[in-house]
Amino acid sequence: MAGNNNRSIGAVNKKGQKIVEPEYLFFEAPRQEFFMTGSEIVKEAIRRASVDISVAYPITPQSEAAALVGELWTEGYVGDYFRGENEFAVMSQCAGASFGGARVFTTTSGPGTLRAFENFPMWSGARLPILINVMVRGVNSPLNIQPDTLEMAFLLDTGMLIWHAETAQELFDMLLKGFIVAEQPDVHLPIAVCIDGFFVSHTKEMVSLTGTDICLPHYDPYRSPVPCMDMEAPPMRMMRDPFVMKSNYISYATHASWQQEVRGAVERARKYSVRYLGGMIEEENSDADILIVSSGTAVAQGREAVRLLAEEGIKVGIVRIKSIRPFPTEELRQATKNARLIFVPEFNVSGWMAREIKSTIDRNHRVIAGPHVAGGMTMPPEIIAEEIKKVMHLRKKELVHG
Amino acid sequence: MGKNNLKICSDLEDIMPPEYRELVASATYGKENRGWKDIGSAKELIEEHSLCAGCPEAIAFRYVLASLPNPEDTVMVGSTGCTSLVFPHVAVHNIHSLFGNQNAVASGLKRALKLRFPDREKDVVVLAGDGATVDIGLDMTLQAWFRQEKFTTICFDNELYANTGGQESGLTQKGFVMKMAPQGKQFNKVRMPEIARESGCAYVAILTVSKPNLVERVLKNAVLIARTIGPTYIQIYTPCILEIGKQSMEGLQEMRDAEGPNDRFAFREFITDEAKAFLADMDEKKKAAAAAKIGTAAPAGVK
Numbered sequence: 001m002a003g004n005n006n007r008s009i010g011a012v013n014k015k016g017q018k019i020v021e022p023e024y025l026f027f028e029a030p031r032q033e034f035f036m037t038g039s040e041i042v043k044e045a046i047r048r049a050s051v052d053i054s055v056a057y058p059i060t061p062q063s064e065a066a067a068l069v070g071e072l073w074t075e076g077y078v079g080d081y082f083r084g085e086n087e088f089a090v091m092s093q094c095a096g097a098s099f100g101g102a103r104v105f106t107t108t109s110g111p112g113t114l115r116a117f118e119n120f121p122m123w124s125g126a127r128l129p130i131l132i133n134v135m136v137r138g139v140n141s142p143l144n145i146q147p148d149t150l151e152m153a154f155l156l157d158t159g160m161l162i163w164h165a166e167t168a169q170e171l172f173d174m175l176l177k178g179f180i181v182a183e184q185p186d187v188h189l190p191i192a193v194c195i196d197g198f199f200v201s202h203t204k205e206m207v208s209l210t211g212t213d214i215c216l217p218h219y220d221p222y223r224s225p226v227p228c229m230d231m232e233a234p235p236m237r238m239m240r241d242p243f244v245m246k247s248n249y250i251s252y253a254t255h256a257s258w259q260q261e262v263r264g265a266v267e268r269a270r271k272y273s274v275r276y277l278g279g280m281i282e283e284e285n286s287d288a289d290i291l292i293v294s295s296g297t298a299v300a301q302g303r304e305a306v307r308l309l310a311e312e313g314i315k316v317g318i319v320r321i322k323s324i325r326p327f328p329t330e331e332l333r334q335a336t337k338n339a340r341l342i343f344v345p346e347f348n349v350s351g352w353m354a355r356e357i358k359s360t361i362d363r364n365h366r367v368i369a370g371p372h373v374a375g376g377m378t379m380p381p382e383i384i385a386e387e388i389k390k391v392m393h394l395r396k397k398e399l400v401h402g
Numbered sequence: 403m404g405k406n407n408l409k410i411c412s413d414l415e416d417i418m419p420p421e422y423r424e425l426v427a428s429a430t431y432g433k434e435n436r437g438w439k440d441i442g443s444a445k446e447l448i449e450e451h452s453l454c455a456g457c458p459e460a461i462a463f464r465y466v467l468a469s470l471p472n473p474e475d476t477v478m479v480g481s482t483g484c485t486s487l488v489f490p491h492v493a494v495h496n497i498h499s500l501f502g503n504q505n506a507v508a509s510g511l512k513r514a515l516k517l518r519f520p521d522r523e524k525d526v527v528v529l530a531g532d533g534a535t536v537d538i539g540l541d542m543t544l545q546a547w548f549r550q551e552k553f554t555t556i557c558f559d560n561e562l563y564a565n566t567g568g569q570e571s572g573l574t575q576k577g578f579v580m581k582m583a584p585q586g587k588q589f590n591k592v593r594m595p596e597i598a599r600e601s602g603c604a605y606v607a608i609l610t611v612s613k614p615n616l617v618e619r620v621l622k623n624a625v626l627i628a629r630t631i632g633p634t635y636i637q638i639y640t641p642c643i644l645e646i647g648k649q650s651m652e653g654l655q656e657m658r659d660a661e662g663p664n665d666r667f668a669f670r671e672f673i674t675d676e677a678k679a680f681l682a683d684m685d686e687k688k689k690a691a692a693a694a695k696i697g698t699a700a701p702a703g704v705k
């Protein structure tokens with residue numbers, strides 16, 4: 001391995017952190033409770049993540065986290081850090097650093113995600129295991145800085161892994177686990193760890209953190225399935241005919257088969273996501289007739305609605321989706337097989353999560369796309385409860401005779 | 403990397419492509435003072451290309467690759483355009499990712515290599531068209547220079563978008579009728595060398611490829627200055643003979659016609675005092691080393 005430091009397990013880095021096995025850090029290392037915001041959690045996760053390079057650009061609500069990562073660079077926990085000129089450039093700078101064999105972390109939100117967009121499928125196609133923390137927010141127009149998950153819909157078909165954390169605690173864990181899953185040789189893809197802006201980034205909660213004295217092993221670019229661009233391996237003429245020769249059958253075949261391979265790699269991430277996240281979904285009373293199925297903080301609101309409905313004697317279960325790419329297809333089919341009504345509350349105008357679920361399970365007339373709110377509107381649990389009661393009433397016949 | 407990494411397992415030698423075997427046998431990785439004169443006697447770092455017959459981009463590519471001071475530790479970054487038809491045939495690691503983002507990619511790449519190889523020089527060289535450098539990628543071109551990123555930017559200026567069929571670019575001359583400029587270009591050719599100088603480049607040169615010696619000298623200056631001092635920029639006229647209606651053998655004359663003392667590609671160089679001193683110092687050291695070699699040369703047969 002090139003470079004000057006000893007990077008093996010058990011070695012100590014220049015900040016005095018001991019490099020430990022990921023499994024130890026995730027599951028066994030002693031933890032301590034703190035009261036922190038989501039942005040502060042990003043700093044604490046990256047402090048323990050042996051990140052080589054991070055590139056930043058201001059946009060609410062991720063600016064604070066991005067700036068805190070800069071402090072980590074000053075403190076010596078991150079190898080290099082700078083402010084790029086716009087998100088398109090930032091994501092290309094991240095790509096360059098990743099091509100060069102660095103572990104790369106960045107953050108963005110809403111309009112920044114869309115400004116950067118051309119980079120995301122390129123990251124996947126080039127097999128760059130960059131971790132991006134997407135703190136979702138509304139996209140223009142009109143201008144909006146509030147939480148809204150619409151941008152996640154655009155990311156679905158980029159070939160990236162996508163996880164959705166509900167809480168700051170889960171954000172901490174997913175940021176660390178994300179690197180390890182994304183960098184597996186049979187995966188080696190970028191990963192978006194999404195959180196709902198403000199709801200998670202700017203509120204404080206109790207979180208339990210591993211000590212600052214241990215950190216993840218470094219990224220090893222020589223475990224990549226594609227060559228690292230550092231001239232440490234023999235270069236060779238890579239193709240007889242460049243891909244872009246449009247009349248060349250090989251170019252079609254190459255593109256199509258490589259894109260399939262990228263999707264295959266997303267599938268191969270499944271086993272790691274299951275192992276590290278403790279399953280791709282989380283179920284609470286999923287044997288109930290009525291289910292709320294969603295991801296992120298919409299589920300937190302759903303949980304409150306479940307409590308309200310329980311007071312009226314209506315039993316509702318919850319299925320929370322943690323990994324959106326790969327999508328928990330089989331898990332959802334199993335978890336929803338006995339449900340008669342499936343509600344999908346969402347913080348966006350399009351109801352993309354309901355669409356995803358409808359295209360996954362059978363008897364999809366059971367799926368009710370909503371309630372959904374957009375642009376940062378709150379979704380009080382009462383609204384979810386009312387929606388459930390309204391639909392129950394309308395479909396009473398179906399529920400009785402089903 | 404060094405040439406030692408370039409080996410073929412003897413059992414597999416007979417099934418390796420001939421061009422790879424040649425690369426192992428006679429490429430100039432690690433050769434001191436490699437240059438354009440190696441062309442013809444050593445294996446070039448570029449295989450046959452798929453550009454139009456006679457396209458000056460091809461010979462420009464060959465001179466550039468022959469002149470890299472350290473190809474065994476150089477990574478190149480390209481962009482979409484006619485140049486991206488050549489890179490797949492180039493035997494140094496190279497990155498194509500998107501159209502126009504080359505200087506952003508190079509910024510991240512150079513920093514990663516610096517971090518991973520703190521004690522070794524890894525050169526990064528960008529090579530892209532005028533559309534990529536001056537239009538769609540201009541912000542990233544300039545911002546990399548503002549930030550003083552230590553790599554070389556080469557623009558193959560054919561004064562138009564060739565790969566998409568001959569549209570106007572920022573480096574097209576004023577008045578030229580092109581696709582998407584049906585009434586002729588309405589504004590001047592962007593003065594990129596001056597912009598580069600003002601944006602913080604330590605070394606800037608504009609030239610054609612009619613004189614290989616000059617290309618070699620400029621390229622070596624640019625790469626070595628970028629390594630030690632700061633960003634460098636080279637703009638090379640590589641006329642798109644297809645779009646300007648020239649024959650395959652007319653490229654060289656077209657370049658000569660564009661580099662007279664008052665022409666737009668008259669050779670010009672901007673160099674900061676710091677870079678000048680660095681080059682002078684390098685020359686000095688080279689001379690001293692050569693003199694020492696002569697002075698201490700052991701008599702024949704004595705070791």
Ligand SMILES: Cc1ncc(C[n+]2csc(CCOP(=O)(O)OP(=O)(O)O)c2C)c(N)n1
Pocket residue numbers: 482483484485501530531532533534535558560562563564565566571
């Ligand atoms: C985002 C994006 N916009 C447009 C294109 C189409 N495109 C491909 S190559 C090219 C022209 C390249 O021109 P230049 O950089 O001057 O290189 P040349 O082909 O002239 O050598 C364009 C416009 C693209 N690939 N990507």
Ligand code: SF4
Pocket residue numbers: 453454457458459484560564565641642643644645
């Ligand atoms: S289109 Fe023009 S620039 Fe491109 S290969 Fe042909 S002659 Fe060269």
Ligand SMILES: [Mg+2]
Pocket residue numbers: 531532533558559560561562563564571
């Ligand atoms: Mg051009």
